[in-house]
Amino acid sequence: MDIVFLHDLEVECVIGVWEWERRINQKVIIDLDMGWDIGPAAASDALKDTLSYKDVAKRVTAYVQDARANLVESLAQGIADILLGEFDLQWCRVRVNKRGAVTGARDVGVIIERGVC
Numbered sequence: 001m002d003i004v005f006l007h008d009l010e011v012e013c014v015i016g017v018w019e020w021e022r023r024i025n026q027k028v029i030i031d032l033d034m035g036w037d038i039g040p041a042a043a044s045d046a047l048k049d050t051l052s053y054k055d056v057a058k059r060v061t062a063y064v065q066d067a068r069a070n071l072v073e074s075l076a077q078g079i080a081d082i083l084l085g086e087f088d089l090q091w092c093r094v095r096v097n098k099r100g101a102v103t104g105a106r107d108v109g110v111i112i113e114r115g116v117c
Contacts, residue, residue: 001091001117002038006053007031011064015075015098022068028075028098028109030060034083035091035117056087072096072109080114091115 009030014022034051041050060079069075076096083092097109 001035004034004036004038004051004053005032006034006057009057009060011061013064014068015070015072017070026098028064028072028096030064030079030097031093031095032056032060032079032083033093034087034089035115036089051087051089056083059086072098073112076110076112077114080112084115089115091117 009032011028011030012025013028014024015026015028016022034056036051038050041047043049059082063078063082064075067075067078069078076094079094079096080092083089083094091113092115093111093113095109095111097107099107101108
């Protein structure tokens with residue numbers, strides 16, 4: 001399986017369970033690895049035959065900003081559902097990083113894989 005990736009997508013959103021977190025925007029950093037057959041696009045050299053990471057980035061950004069999720073787990077699952085359902089992927093890996101959420105740790109978050117690799 002080929003992989004199209006989109007890493008370090010930064011999105012400002014409401015995320016968190018604490019009252020103070022619900023009143024502010026915080027940055028999450030998203031990495032996406034998406035199973036996609038690049039053969040047709042490689043042969044045709046045509047955008048219509050590939051997975052548009054621009055379209056993926058726009059859709060995921062809109063979702064994250066609208067979700068107002070409590071947990072990064074919920075956010076990651078919602079992103080995976082969009083990738084598999086709307087972009088016709090067979091497999092995806094979603095990493096959601098809530099940088100700085102834990103004192104002393106730079107990166108914290110979740111990585112999920114969904115679909116069949």
